[in-house]
Amino acid sequence: MKIFISILFTALLLASNLMAQEGRIIKGRILDSSDNTPLPGANVVILPSYKGTISDMNGEFVLVIKNPEAQKHELMATFIGFNTVKVPITSENYYEIKLKSSVNELQQVIVTSSYGTKKLKEDVVGSITNIQAKDIQVEQAFESVDKMLEGQIAGVNIEVGTSPLDPVKIDIRGQGTLTPTSNAVLTTSSQPLIIVDGVILTEQKGIDNTMFDGSGTYSEDYQNPIANIAPEDIASINVLKDAAAVSIYGADGANGVILIETKKGKTGKVSFQASTQHGVSEAVNRIKYLSGEQYTEVRNAYLSNTGADPIAYNGIDTDWYDLLNRNGSFHKYYVSASGGSDHLTFRIGVNYLKNNEPQDGNYSNQYRISSAFNYKNNKLRVGLSFNPSITEKINPNIYYSYAFAPNLPAYNQDGSFAPVGVTGMANPLAALEQNRNKTHTKGILSNLNAEFDITPHWKAQTSFGLDYTDKEQDRYYSGENESGQLNGTFDLNGITYPKWGRRLINYRESLGWNWTGTTSFTKQLTEFHYFDLTVGMELREETIDVARHMGTGFINPNTVNPVSAALQDDDPDTAEDDTYSNQSYNSDKDSKSRVSFLAQFNYNFKKKYFLLANFRRDESSVFGDDSDVAYNGGVGIGWVISKENMLKDISWIDFLKLKASLGSTGNSRIGSYRSKGLYSFNEDPEGYNQLPYANPGTAPNSKLSWETNIKYNLGIDFNFLSRFTLTAEYFYDDIKDMISNRDVPSGTGFTSVQINGTNMVNKGVEIALTARVIDTNPFKWNLNFNIATLTNEITSVKNFGDDFSAASRATAIKQGYSTSTIWGVNWVGIDPATGRDLVLKNGQIMDARTYYENYETSEAEPIGNTQSDFYGGFGSTFSYKNKLRLSIRGSYKYGADKMVNRDLISNYRITTNRNLSVNAYDYWRGPGDIATQQAPTNNEQILFNSSKYLYDTSHIKISNVSLSYNVPVQNFNIGFKSLSVNCNVTNPAVFYKVKSPKGKNGIKEFMYTYPQARTWTLGLKASF
DSSP: OHHHHHHHHHHHHHHHHHHHTTSEEEEEEEEETTTTEEOTTOEEEEESSOOOOOOOBTTEEEEEESOTTOSSOEEEEEOTTBOOEEEEOOSOSEEEEEEOBOOOGGGOEEEOOTTSOEEEGGGOOSOEEEEEGGGSOTTSSOSSHHHHTTTOSTTEEEEOOSSTTSOOEEEESSOOSOOOSSSOOOOOOOSOEEEETTEEOOOOOOOSSTTSSSOSTTOOOOOOGGGGSOGGGEEEEEEEOSHHHHGGGGGGOTTOEEEEEEOOOOSEEEEEEEEEEEEEEEEESOOOBOOHHHHHHHHHHHHHHTTOOOOOOOSOOOOHHHHHBOOEEEEEEEEEEEEEOSSEEEEEEEEEEEEEOSBTTOEEEEEEEEEEEEEEOSSEEEEEEEEEEEEEEEOOOOOTTOOBOTTSOSBOTTSSBOOOSOTTOOOHHHHHHHOEEEEEEEEEEEEEEEEEESSSSEEEEEEEEEEEEEEEEEEEEOTTSGGGEEEEEEEETTEEEEEEOEEEEEEEEEEEEEEEEEEEEEEEOSSSEEEEEEEEEEEEEEEEEEEEEEEEOOSSTTSOOOGGGOOOOOOTTSSSOOTTTTEEEEEEEEEEEEEEEEEEEEEEETTTEEEEEEEEEEEETTSOTTSOEEEEEEEEEEEEGGGSHHHHTOTTEEEEEEEEEEEEEEEOOOOSSGGGOEEEEEOOTTSGGGSOEEEEEEOOOTTOOOEEEEEEEEEEEEEETTTEEEEEEEEEEEEEEEEEEEEOOGGGTOSEEEEEEEEEEEEEEEEEEEEEEEEOSSEEEEEEEEEEEOEEEEEEEOTTOOEEOOTTTOOEEOTTSOTTEEEEBEEEEEOTTTOOEEEEETTEEEEHHHHHHHOOGGGOEEEEESSOSEEEEEEEEEEETTTEEEEEEEEEEESOEEEOOGGGTTOGGGTTTBOOBGGGGSBOOSTTOOOSBOOSOSSSOOOTTBGGGEEEOOEEEEEEEEEEEEOOGGGSOSSOSEEEEEEEEEEEEEEESSOOOTTSOOHHHHSOSSOEEEEEEEEEEEEO
8 A cells, every 4th residue: 555655656747747737736734613524535726727636645736826926816625515625825935725514504415326426405406305314303202214204295194003013104205116916915016116235125025936926814014114114223225216216226126216325433532422212102093983782782783683582791891902902101212322533433332122002912122233344445435334234023903993892801700811702812911821922033234335436536435235135023922812713633653632832933044135236437527518428237136034923722722832732643544644734834035136237427617507318227137137227217317497597686596497307217015926827836645656846837938028218307496585495396207018917818827917008197286495584693483394296007918908906905907097096986875765775876766785786896886095285394493592492394295095904884784793983883774764884784785995995085184293402512511512302292293174973983083003102202413
């Protein structure tokens, strides 16, 4: 290294001598004013006679003045994220220029890709939303940052569930794939590509195997991969939306891209930050169920109408909801250390979160570490991030969607748990104490990257990212309760035992890695012309190993047994070896790889006119040989109108830019080698000719190809009156060749085949506004608001035409309609004369039975839509003397509908041992009665997809309210640089457009079957 530096300095001296022949030499350094550290790569020019820049040797530069006699020369120093500084040139030959980090909104640094490209916000052509650490309200009682950003990014719809650690559904500019019309849960991924410090996260979802497709009783519970990163460790989030931004990601950019950067160390003495939060939580908006007396009346009405004998009310009124929910608690601890020298810096953050949910017995523990080490010298920069995590989720309280009858006692007279009379299901209280449902996950996110300056304008970069997950979900259903008391017996050593006790273990091990090698050339040709070019290659591989081990029937079923203990007698009188008949072991592997080439070109003239172009070639193993290569690319242009002479004198316009983009991206996340055809392998000795054999599952289609998303975007960035920032964009995404199932003749050996058979369009408008409403001392008020509209339409259905689901799913693929349309029948009420459901069809009112006798499923009508007409969010921050701060954040949606499961409302057929909501009590009792529910009988026509069960989810949600106070530590000698105390409430209120009827349930109660939690916390934060 010393030899290399000596050679380089020699080259600089030679260059200096050459320059000396042309004019006066100027030397100096560029420093960060906050800590006086050098800024390698900063640009320095001499105005007005520009010659050239050498500014990479530890922030040093050497320049030459062409005309030494010229007057009023200036040095202009620039660096991304810092304010530009101009220094008059005097008689001195050496200058130290200190740059201040910019607080100007336009000078924010935007990460435009994970390939090392960054731009100032004013230079960005693509549609990119930037979220800084200060914009993230980390005091919210959530375990992952995506939940904290609900409603805070224009055009990004974040659907936050109520069960901690579950995956969060993120739609960027609409749903990116078709709503499935069958019970299959495997579809093309609609999730954005999420990249953390250059590491591509692996999405947890099922694979193409009936045992591991995510459906059924024995499927695993997926977890949110973003939850492996503590929100306190995040430095910035950049959401890429349009073609100019995402087409560089080619076949994985169709659903948008989210880039997350974690915090890095800073030069200087080691500093520490610590915070802690503690609070209580409660389940809110509970569903109101029938009381014991009401239930008995409803049950007897059903029995009477079906010719059965009535039951007597036993006086029991068990409130299962009250027994299964109580006050929970929330605890979070965080500490970090950061520091280093001019060459080596480090940062380590440690986070522990314990969430005792309001659902009794359910809790989770999260242990997360974020570490970053960075080295730099004159030309070389090396970074290593290593982020291990351990997550433990315990949730034996799983019967929240199954309301047991209120006339069932919770306990027997002797204090033991009373049975509920349902085979395979337990008294929920018994399940809490006797069963097990535990998920243990270990994860590692790590990245090693290096950057080397070949010349002042040319650099090479390489990055290797690793995402590893090892997850085990362990469930045991004890023989002490009915969940483990299955029918049947087994023999062991001549003794017959009941087939009690179930052990089920799901394993998931995923390993994903991605390597990138790029080279970038940046050049400022003159004072006005600037361009940069990045070209590179990327390799990616992802392997997912899944397994399921299950045993049923144990000698001692009341304790947790290993699967191998589920033994059965090997009967010597039979040829079969049935020793392991009560055990099953299944496994599968999903592996895919890809090689890609990419390029990006940027040019601007006078920072007024901008041009961007992207190109990418992807080759993937998941597609057929005929279509395993895809080419994507995009172009974007920008025009800063405010720099034109015609607007320069308009003082209230601070910044005005028009931008437009066009390009294509793809979606390769379709599943596991579907184009090749799938089969299962059976080694059963009782199989065909006592030999192993293969069962075909999915039909091959060698022409199955990439889905393509052609994206159009037109936008405007407008800053005015020194207080307001407005961004408005129109987008049009034309999604082609979407993969869908089509029925095929059974003579082919298959029932369906997957084809690129459907096209659809997403289009809409996004508007985001931020305002410094009051910006005075001592009081400040900042406000932000965003709104987005969305229209979705299926524009083409190829080959076999429209596809309608079974009535119970109420979905369809039909040209001219949205993929999120809810299909069914229009319910108009209950017939006062007969107590039957009435529906409207072709202008005629008829009862439900008549309708189903005359119409097919394909004649269903649009009755609603799960997609909002418009949605968005808001935030408001009030501060006083920079000491007291109040923050309010929220979201809203308008126009979306939800089809509620009729079992929660009025399915009287299930009342043998299940309860119904209080809505069921408003049933038809006799001729002339005006009611909202049909007569309780098993003769009525079931209306799974009736608008009767459709609810408008339009609402305004206050997501978080936080109040903090900064203690004036400068007045006390307590050793802290800063100290603040905060109180916070998460999910304080939701206001629905349609209120719940008095004494009944509405969408407020039916929105979530797993109760939503409201959490109050008190916290401290300190630095020292």
